[in-house]
Every structure is written in structure tokens, then in C-alpha cells.
Amino acid sequence: MRFVRSDVLADKKGVHIKLDKHVHYELRALAFKMNLSMQELFQEFATQLVNEEKHAVYLVDNLVMNKIKRSIENLGMKPKREEKSINELDHDSLYGLIEDSRREKTQDEDL
Numbered sequence: 001m002r003f004v005r006s007d008v009l010a011d012k013k014g015v016h017i018k019l020d021k022h023v024h025y026e027l028r029a030l031a032f033k034m035n036l037s038m039q040e041l042f043q044e045f046a047t048q049l050v051n052e053e054k055h056a057v058y059l060v061d062n063l064v065m066n067k068i069k070r071s072i073e074n075l076g077m078k079p080k081r082e083e084k085s086i087n088e089l090d091h092d093s094l095y096g097l098i099e100d101s102r103r104e105k106t107q108d109e110d111l
Contacts, residue, residue, distance in 0.1 A: 015042070064098055 019027070031038050048056035 061098065064101075 028038060031041055045056060049060060
């Protein structure tokens with residue numbers, strides 16, 4: 001007899017994340033004040049990101065840039081002073097790197 005996992009048949013997938021306590025409390029309070037659930041907040045943001053809404057993509061791009069900067073700093077290197085903002089970087093190269101990274105993650109998840 002073969003069993004089928006029930007989570008495969010569900011319309012939704014569970015996502016488990018860890019947030020700093022203070023962020024969790026503040027987010028929960030914010031959602032409560034707006035009469036929203038945390039589920040609704042995350043669902044909306046994820047949907048906008050998947051649909052490549054500019055403001056959602058902008059937030060993630062900033063997160064990626066900050067992560068790259070931290071990685072460079074952790075290697076003991078310092079970003080060049082001439083490069084004061086993302087606008088001064090070669091956008092095509094930057095977005096190419098981000099897109100390549102996303103494709104690699106998607107391919108790894110598909111395996």
C-alpha cells in the first residue's frame with residue numbers, strides 16, 4: 001500500500017521562520033492594529049515579490065546589496081569610497097549577479 005503525503009495535496013505550504021523577539025512583537029502589534037494577521041502580511045509581501053512589484057523587489061535588492069557589503073567587509077575588504085550608492089554601480093552587472101543567484105537557488109531547490 002502506498003501513502004501520499006497530505007502536504008503535497010494541500011493548496012498552501014507552511015513556511016517556518018525565526019524572527020528576533022522584538023521584531024516579532026512589533027510586527028504582531030502592527031498587524032493587530034491594522035486588523036490583519038501575520039499570515040496575511042507575509043502572503044501579500046510574498047505575492048508582490050513573486051509578481052515582481054517594484055517596491056517589493058526594491059526592498060529585496062537592498063537586502064542583497066547590504067548582504068554583499070557585509071560579506072566584503074567580513075573578508076577584510078572595504079568597499080571603494082567612490083562607490084557611495086547603488087546608483088553609481090553598474091546596474092546591469094549588479095542585477096545580472098542577483099538574477100544569476102536567484103536562478104541558482106531555484107535550480108538547487110528543484111533538485
